[in-house]
Amino acid sequence: MRFALTPEEAAFQEEVRSFALHYIEAGLDTEEEERRSGRHAGPFSPLELQFYKDLGERGWNSMHWPRAYGGQEASAGMSSILSFELEYHRLPQVEWTVSTFAPTILKNGTQENINLWLERIRSGEVVYAMGYSEPDAGTDLASLRTSAVREGDSYVINGEKIWNSGAHHATHEWLAVRTDPSAPKHRGISVIIVPIDVPGVEITPLWTWGGSRTNITRFTNVIVPVENLIGEENMGWSYIVGALDYERADIGARVIGRLRRLLDDLVHYCRGAVRDGRVLISDPAVRRQLAELEAKVEVVTLLTHEVCATVDRGETPTVVGTMQKVMASELRTELTSAAFELMDLEGQLDGNDPLSFMAGEFEHEYRYAPVQRFGGGTNEVMRDIIAQRGLGLPRTAR
Numbered sequence: 001m002r003f004a005l006t007p008e009e010a011a012f013q014e015e016v017r018s019f020a021l022h023y024i025e026a027g028l029d030t031e032e033e034e035r036r037s038g039r040h041a042g043p044f045s046p047l048e049l050q051f052y053k054d055l056g057e058r059g060w061n062s063m064h065w066p067r068a069y070g071g072q073e074a075s076a077g078m079s080s081i082l083s084f085e086l087e088y089h090r091l092p093q094v095e096w097t098v099s100t101f102a103p104t105i106l107k108n109g110t111q112e113n114i115n116l117w118l119e120r121i122r123s124g125e126v127v128y129a130m131g132y133s134e135p136d137a138g139t140d141l142a143s144l145r146t147s148a149v150r151e152g153d154s155y156v157i158n159g160e161k162i163w164n165s166g167a168h169h170a171t172h173e174w175l176a177v178r179t180d181p182s183a184p185k186h187r188g189i190s191v192i193i194v195p196i197d198v199p200g201v202e203i204t205p206l207w208t209w210g211g212s213r214t215n216i217t218r219f220t221n222v223i224v225p226v227e228n229l230i231g232e233e234n235m236g237w238s239y240i241v242g243a244l245d246y247e248r249a250d251i252g253a254r255v256i257g258r259l260r261r262l263l264d265d266l267v268h269y270c271r272g273a274v275r276d277g278r279v280l281i282s283d284p285a286v287r288r289q290l291a292e293l294e295a296k297v298e299v300v301t302l303l304t305h306e307v308c309a310t311v312d313r314g315e316t317p318t319v320v321g322t323m324q325k326v327m328a329s330e331l332r333t334e335l336t337s338a339a340f341e342l343m344d345l346e347g348q349l350d351g352n353d354p355l356s357f358m359a360g361e362f363e364h365e366y367r368y369a370p371v372q373r374f375g376g377g378t379n380e381v382m383r384d385i386i387a388q389r390g391l392g393l394p395r396t397a398r
């Protein structure tokens, strides 16, 4: 079977490409690389703000939302074209708030939740950080202890979140809290939206090996109105699990743009680099290695199509999205390691070195790629999900 874009999709791809080229000419790809590498961790620059505003004005922030809420009811295939092209051109991505939390509000939120948050998310006024993980609750997220106690028309929140990426840019937290300590641990959890700028929220940076910034965020007697509860109280676990399905599927769609770019750049390098008097790509072993990588990138691309088709059928892509997340994230590490071998010491030059290839792209990728293996849940646990929910195998003994 041969997969091809529809005329509408091909036209959209062209539109996104010229949009991308406009921002590359303005220097946004360099700014984004600086941000991902951690050399720039400050507030958004005027160019970054312009980019996000532009995405909102074009309706690309809410393509897949219902028309009633300002969306275009675009297919998942169209959304994945946008993700792919932005990542391929090394530009910032559509916010997680748009791609994972907004669909969760639409699916599980009350009408009041939708009225309060959707338009503000669409316009870019509201950006959530994902507040799930705690020092003692990562994979075993249902053990989370951050508490929200109802007092009249408010909740009082106390606790600590770790790996709270983006909290230093976000306007609000999408916070998983325990609202019923007496219920079984999966049943007493709720999701509450917490403004970042209220008294009692304290954010401390945490730097990764890849150079990017994440955070520890502490909540001390933070007061929020009950209207900030998403959906029903104590039903948060199912909302979190659903949002994670969207997140994993989206991680895969983004990574595929990056994988294709990395492989294109590696082939370009091998065509130009000379080793022992001959061009690298003329070596049969090198050609075989590149061909194997090409086949793997193609497999992950096909899985991306399957995820999109699943979403467009109205189903949640739990198993296929998880498969795609595992394969895409591990291929990213494999591809970068292969590049390191092929480029020899040259691959290790970082972006500050004028002799580095593509501003140290592979050196940085080598440090950044591992995050993808545990972001959205670790791949060991993802394999359990594929085994149990995809293949119907029994639960692992714990």
Ligand SMILES: Cc1cc2nc3c(=O)[nH]c(=O)nc-3n(C[C@H](O)[C@H](O)[C@H](O)COP(=O)(O)OP(=O)(O)OC[C@H]3O[C@@H](n4cnc5c(N)ncnc54)[C@H](O)[C@@H]3O)c2cc1C
Pocket (backbone or CB within 6 Å): 129, 130, 131, 132, 133, 135, 137, 138, 139, 140, 162, 163, 164, 165, 166, 208, 214, 371, 374, 375, 376, 377, 378, 379, 380, 381, 384
């Ligand atoms: C850079 C970065 C950014 C992140 N951003 C966010 C964010 O924005 N918001 C957020 O909420 N979280 C975020 N996370 C947290 C991420 O989702 C967790 O790291 C992940 O869920 C694993 O939890 P843990 O680190 O506590 O490891 P653990 O749960 O302690 O796991 C440690 C190891 O044990 C393995 N393991 C644990 N349980 C099992 C099991 N049952 N079966 C098999 N193996 C198992 C794991 O696979 C892993 O290898 C981020 C993490 C990192 C590193």
